[in-house]
Amino acid sequence: MNRLRGTISNIEVNGNLSLVTVHLQPPLTLKTIVVETPKTAAYLQIENEIDLLFKETEVVLGTAESPNISLQNRISGTIREVEQGQLLSKVLLETKWGGISSIISSNAVRQLGLSKGMNATAFIKLNEIMLSNT
Amino acid sequence: MSWEPLILTFKLALVTTLILFVVSLPLAHWLAYSKSRIKPVIETLVSMPLVLPPTVLGFYFLIAFSPNNSFGEWLQEVVGVQLVFSFPGLVLASLIYSLPFMVHPIQSGLAGVPGSLRDAAFVMGKSRFQTLIKVLLPTIKPSLLTGLVLSFAHTVGEFGVVLMIGGNIPGKTKVASIAIYDEVEALNYGTANFYSLILFGCTFFILLMVYLINGGYLKKLGR
Amino acid sequence: MMQIRIQKNLEGPSGPMLLDLDLNIEKGQFLTLYGPSGAGKTSTLQMISGLMRPDHGTIYFDGQPWVDISKNIHIKPQLRKVGYVFQDYALFPNMTVKQNLVFALSKNSSSKSIMDIMDIMEIGNLQSRKPDTLSGGQRQRVAIARALVQQPQLLLLDEPFAALDLKIRLRLQDYLGEVHRTYGLTTILISHDIGEIHKLSNRVVSLEQGKIAKQGTPSEVFVGHNLSGKFKFKGEVLHIEKNEVVYIVSVLIHNEVVKVIAQGSEIENLEIGDAVMVASKAFNPIIYKIQ
Numbered sequence: 001m002n003r004l005r006g007t008i009s010n011i012e013v014n015g016n017l018s019l020v021t022v023h024l025q026p027p028l029t030l031k032t033i034v035v036e037t038p039k040t041a042a043y044l045q046i047e048n049e050i051d052l053l054f055k056e057t058e059v060v061l062g063t064a065e066s067p068n069i070s071l072q073n074r075i076s077g078t079i080r081e082v083e084q085g086q087l088l089s090k091v092l093l094e095t096k097w098g099g100i101s102s103i104i105s106s107n108a109v110r111q112l113g114l115s116k117g118m119n120a121t122a123f124i125k126l127n128e129i130m131l132s133n134t
Numbered sequence: 135m136s137w138e139p140l141i142l143t144f145k146l147a148l149v150t151t152l153i154l155f156v157v158s159l160p161l162a163h164w165l166a167y168s169k170s171r172i173k174p175v176i177e178t179l180v181s182m183p184l185v186l187p188p189t190v191l192g193f194y195f196l197i198a199f200s201p202n203n204s205f206g207e208w209l210q211e212v213v214g215v216q217l218v219f220s221f222p223g224l225v226l227a228s229l230i231y232s233l234p235f236m237v238h239p240i241q242s243g244l245a246g247v248p249g250s251l252r253d254a255a256f257v258m259g260k261s262r263f264q265t266l267i268k269v270l271l272p273t274i275k276p277s278l279l280t281g282l283v284l285s286f287a288h289t290v291g292e293f294g295v296v297l298m299i300g301g302n303i304p305g306k307t308k309v310a311s312i313a314i315y316d317e318v319e320a321l322n323y324g325t326a327n328f329y330s331l332i333l334f335g336c337t338f339f340i341l342l343m344v345y346l347i348n349g350g351y352l353k354k355l356g357r
Numbered sequence: 358m359m360q361i362r363i364q365k366n367l368e369g370p371s372g373p374m375l376l377d378l379d380l381n382i383e384k385g386q387f388l389t390l391y392g393p394s395g396a397g398k399t400s401t402l403q404m405i406s407g408l409m410r411p412d413h414g415t416i417y418f419d420g421q422p423w424v425d426i427s428k429n430i431h432i433k434p435q436l437r438k439v440g441y442v443f444q445d446y447a448l449f450p451n452m453t454v455k456q457n458l459v460f461a462l463s464k465n466s467s468s469k470s471i472m473d474i475m476d477i478m479e480i481g482n483l484q485s486r487k488p489d490t491l492s493g494g495q496r497q498r499v500a501i502a503r504a505l506v507q508q509p510q511l512l513l514l515d516e517p518f519a520a521l522d523l524k525i526r527l528r529l530q531d532y533l534g535e536v537h538r539t540y541g542l543t544t545i546l547i548s549h550d551i552g553e554i555h556k557l558s559n560r561v562v563s564l565e566q567g568k569i570a571k572q573g574t575p576s577e578v579f580v581g582h583n584l585s586g587k588f589k590f591k592g593e594v595l596h597i598e599k600n601e602v603v604y605i606v607s608v609l610i611h612n613e614v615v616k617v618i619a620q621g622s623e624i625e626n627l628e629i630g631d632a633v634m635v636a637s638k639a640f641n642p643i644i645y646k647i648q
Contacts, residue, residue: 001620001622001623033640034638035638035639035640055618056603056620057603057618083602084602085601085602086601087601088601088602088603089602090602090603101620103602103603127638127640127641128638128640130636130638248445248447250443250444250445250447251447251449253403253406253408253434253441253443253447254441254443254447254449255449255460256407256408256433256434256435257406257407257408257434257435257437257439257440257441257507258435258460258461258463258507259435259436259438259463259507260435260460261435268460269449269451269460272449272451272452273449273450273451275451
């Protein structure tokens with residue numbers, strides 16, 4: 001499980017859903033959608049410090065920094081290590097906000113030519129980030 | 135050789151069983167559901183004839199009902215029954231003697247019925263009596279049959295209590311079991327064998343029917 | 358409609374226990390009693406129906422005193438006209454289905470209602486069968502039908518569906534919901550099935566050791582009980598296996614085994630038999646109806 005820490009800067013509520021914007025230092029904005037509202041979850045308060053959790057298997061990797069895709073949660077860094085399996089590989093990305101692991105197919109690693117020292121960007125879908133206040 | 139002792143035996147057994155059934159229903163019902171503190175005492179009294187020698191029962195009956203004491207005299211003078219050496223006396227003694235054989239099967243049958251059946255009838259507005267007649271008794275038919283047959287067979291087989299209170303009056307109190315004893319004493323083995331064989335056959339057949347019916351064998355044959 | 362204030366000393370699973378209730382039940386309410394076994398749920402139904410006598414307290418039904426121990430009032434169950442569905446169905450084994458229903462009919466009501474009820478519960482084709490030839494689900498439908506024949510205002514059900522398999526349970530829940538609405542009943546159900554409670558009841562009273570621990574709507578009572586919109590279950594680790602760069606962890610949840618992909622760092626202090634929480638965002642699970 002990848003874990004980053006930030007501060008809630010905005011909460012947009014509609015029905016049971018909330019779109020939560022979290023600010024990280026150095027400046028970076030990540031967004032997540034949750035089936036909670038400030039009424040049902042006490043941790044949903046602006047200025048609250050919060051952990052962002054997301055699974056390694058949900059992290060998409062790209063070599064270009066801003067391709068034309070819908071994924072808006074983007075974190076750039078440098079590849080520190082590639083651990084290759086027959087089908088799956090684990091790529092460790094070092095970023096200014098902490099280490100991020102990604103599990104992608106070994107085939108994709110070969111196609112993109114991912115290797116240690118390369119620059120890469122991690123993309124995470126809006127609905128894949130969980131919030132935790134511990 | 136005469137049929138009289140046999141007829142008397144079955145007459146006694148039949149009368150005893152029918153009266154016992156009527157008496158035992160409320161008694162067994164009470165024993166099955168009561169939480170009274172005197173219940174253990176009543177249960178003990180009901181079971182006493184199982185372990186007590188029949189001669190003990192017979193002896194006390196003889197003492198109690200004898201016209202030589204005030205109770206027996208009162209019975210004879212005022213009520214007009216003589217219980218010693220008479221058929222009514224035999225019936226009364228048999229009732230006590232066979233009581234557990236009727237009460238126990240019915241009581242355990244009732245105790246085996248899930249409490250919810252009774253509760254269900256109560257919440258439907260049915261009285262205790264209606265519940266007993268419409269729900270409980272039909273549910274414990276095998277126990278009723280067992281009680282009826284055991285009481286009947288047990289009365290057929292009694293000896294000591296009958297001898298003590300009934301004596302040996304042909305046509306009045308000389309039942310088959312006593313007749314057999316008499317004939318053996320007189321070395322009439324043929325007659326003794328005649329009575330014995332019939333009792334043996336009858337009791338075997340009656341008990342066999344109970345096991346067949348309660349075991350559901352007859353239903354299976356019918357299919 | 359009904360005010361219950363009762364106390365009764367009971368033998369609980371862990372020694373003597375005081376059942377102490379203070380409940381007001383509105384007309385038309387569908388109330389569920391929830392709680393561990395031995396908490397006093399069945400005793401509560403028995404005291405409401407008159408099958409058990411409380412030690413102290415009162416029960417008023419539509420202003421009528423059913424129980425007032427201080428005034429030595431305890432109306433017999435026969436006079437309370439309560440519909441009661443027992444956990445073991447309590448069908449009379451010596452009667453056919455139809456006879457069971459007719460037996461429940463009070464003296465001066467017409468037998469026409471029996472036909473309607475048999476229609477609703479779909480047991481018309483079973484009417485000449487004896488209870489011991491019926492399946493569990495059929496028996497339960499007959500038991501509910503029989504309780505309805507009494508035309509009760511109050512229907513009590515003691516874990517009616519606990520012994521049935523899921524598919525039949527779901528169907529019977531529909532029947533029960535329908536008769537509750539059709540006959541304008543006030544219903545008190547004992548249930549352990551949180552799904553069933555959500556589906557049927559509009560009020561839950563959770564009992565623990567004879568006391569009311571919580572009460573409210575199902576959502577209020579069961580918040581944090583894995584139903585707040587999150588996909589979150591408690592389970593037990595059965596097996597951990599490395600597979601290429603990931604680990605596959607088998608977890609027993611209720612009686613299903615699920616598999617979860619995990620990282621080395623996540624399984625570092627995880628051992629077989631550990632209690633774990635398996636969680637996902639509500640977006641990921643796929644839902645489809647089981648036929």
